[in-house]
Amino acid sequence: MLELRQVTAAEFEEWVRVEARAYGNRLNADPEMLRPHFDLDRSIAVLDDGQIVGGAHSHRQRVSIPGGESDIAGVANIAVQPTHRRQGIMTWMMNHQLKDVYERGEPLAGLFASESVIYGRFGYGVGSLREEWAIERAYSGYARRYECPGRFAFINPEDIGRVLPEVFLRSTAGRPGVFQKAPHLWEREAAAPEHRQGGRGGTFYVGYYEGDRMEGYARYRTNEGTVTVQELMAVSQEAVAALWRFCFDTDLVNRAEAERRPVDDPLPWMLADPRRLRRSTRDGLWLRLVDVAAALTQRQYAEEGRLVIEVKDDVCPWNATRFELQASTEESVCRSTEAAPDLAVTVAALASTYLGTVTFTTLAHAGLVEEKKAGALDRANRMFAVQQRPWTPCGF
Numbered sequence: 230m231l232e233l234r235q236v237t238a239a240e241f242e243e244w245v246r247v248e249a250r251a252y253g254n255r256l257n258a259d260p261e262m263l264r265p266h267f268d269l270d271r272s273i274a275v276l277d278d279g280q281i282v283g284g285a286h287s288h289r290q291r292v293s294i295p296g297g298e299s300d301i302a303g304v305a306n307i308a309v310q311p312t313h314r315r316q317g318i319m320t321w322m323m324n325h326q327l328k329d330v331y332e333r334g335e336p337l338a339g340l341f342a343s344e345s346v347i348y349g350r351f352g353y354g355v356g357s358l359r360e361e362w363a364i365e366r367a368y369s370g371y372a373r374r375y376e377c378p379g380r381f382a383f384i385n386p387e388d389i390g391r392v393l394p395e396v397f398l399r400s401t402a403g404r405p406g407v408f409q410k411a412p413h414l415w416e417r418e419a420a421a422p423e424h425r426q427g428g429r430g431g432t433f434y435v436g437y438y439e440g441d442r443m444e445g446y447a448r449y450r451t452n453e454g455t456v457t458v459q460e461l462m463a464v465s466q467e468a469v470a471a472l473w474r475f476c477f478d479t480d481l482v483n484r485a486e487a488e489r490r491p492v493d494d495p496l497p498w499m500l501a502d503p504r505r506l507r508r509s510t511r512d513g514l515w516l517r518l519v520d521v522a523a524a525l526t527q528r529q530y531a532e533e534g535r536l537v538i539e540v541k542d543d544v545c546p547w548n549a550t551r552f553e554l555q556a557s558t559e560e561s562v563c564r565s566t567e568a569a570p571d572l573a574v575t576v577a578a579l580a581s582t583y584l585g586t587v588t589f590t591t592l593a594h595a596g597l598v599e600e601k602k603a604g605a606l607d608r609a610n611r612m613f614a615v616q617q618r619p620w621t622p623c624g625f
């Protein structure tokens with residue numbers, strides 16, 4: 230007999246073990262260290278004859294959206310044991326969770342997918358993209374003559390949580406799709422064994438300063454002649470140029486790789502020989518508009534305008550209706566209507582336009598948006614336009 234319910238405090242450890250088993254991972258962290266970061270009433274499990282066989286979790290987060298911030302349910306720990314797969318257990322949990330998130334009043338849900346085939350069926354769309362890079366050091370020169378105006382200093386692990394959050398915050402100002410790292414994530418980074426080991430394969434944090442002010446930092450590792458830039462956050466154009474130069478010019482390195490870069494990163498435009506930078510793009514954040522009316526109301530728009538959007542949503546019936554969006558560069562209103570639609574969209578497609586990752590026109594060409602009245606696509610594109618492309622440099 231299968232049953233879906235919240236886990237109890239006594240079941241927490243078993244629930245964490247089931248998740249590790251589902252991912253084929255060892256349980257590296259002590260469950261007692263994880264416990265404070267889980268809301269038990271949002272930790273659900275499916276049990277078979279009293280044994281946990283699957284689980285899912287969500288917790289309230291804040292994410293940046295065009296013109297501000299939103300509550301978002303951070304969805305994680307979706308797992309079903311290999312003994313019970315493809316019997317609809319995940320589907321049961323996802324449907325239950327979306328209703329729960331709606332009832333909690335969180336207009337959005339977001340997750341990072343282990344495989345990109347999984348979550349579209351639940352109305353999640355690609356909310357932000359990321360790039361991975363590789364370049365040979367010999368081809369990493371800038372097109373313009375470069376002299377570094379500032380200085381560098383390494384950051385000690387014990388200072389990470391004190392000095393870096395503020396730089397991370399400033400470097401992501403105005404960028405949609407960003408989660409600020411919670412204090413425990415900074416602490417976990419500071420305590421990471423790769424950091425403490427140092428040496429080959431160790432993790433290093435270097436800060437770039439102008440005067441006494443840190444204007445950016447890079448987290449990187451070097452191994453086997455490759456420097457891997459795991460995180461590079463820069464507040465100013467000088468900091469961008471200085472930190473990449475620092476990473477590329479590290480001794481004993483002939484190749485650089487970078488993880489999780491934004492698609493509008495300036496670095497490719499700074500290189501003298503940009504074709505040498507190998508770039509691959511993949512999904513970053515998966516976003517779900519759990520409450521379409523609330524989500525569209527709280528977003529800021531680049532242009533005033535009215536749009537009637539017919540939404541197709543097979544999972545959340547409260548969204549499967551027509552919405553009239555009266556958008557403004559300040560306060561906007563979105564409510565359900567009987568009026569004739571300008572556009573018809575799937576809820577997943579709407580999620581991909583929400584932060585500005587893709588235009589309505591591109592999705593229309595992909596068959597995911599239908600223009601019901603001439604000119605509606607152009608208008609929607611202009612209204613939803615953003616200055617900085619969505620980026621999700623870290624998880625939650």
Ligand SMILES: CC(C)(COP(=O)(O)OP(=O)(O)OC[C@H]1O[C@@H](n2cnc3c(N)ncnc32)[C@H](O)[C@@H]1OP(=O)(O)O)[C@@H](O)C(=O)NCCC(=O)NCCS
Pocket residue numbers: 251252306307308309310313314315316317318319320321341342343344346347
């Ligand atoms: C991914 C996972 C949670 C799916 O659980 P599940 O209970 O088997 O999923 P369901 O039975 O509800 O599947 C629903 C649908 O999704 C499809 N699906 C689920 N996982 C899939 C996968 N990894 N690849 C392709 N299709 C998948 C199923 O085939 C099914 O399709 P159908 O409706 O057309 O029959 C489970 O396989 C798992 O724990 N995997 C390892 C951990 C993991 O990757 N978790 C996701 C973290 S983001």
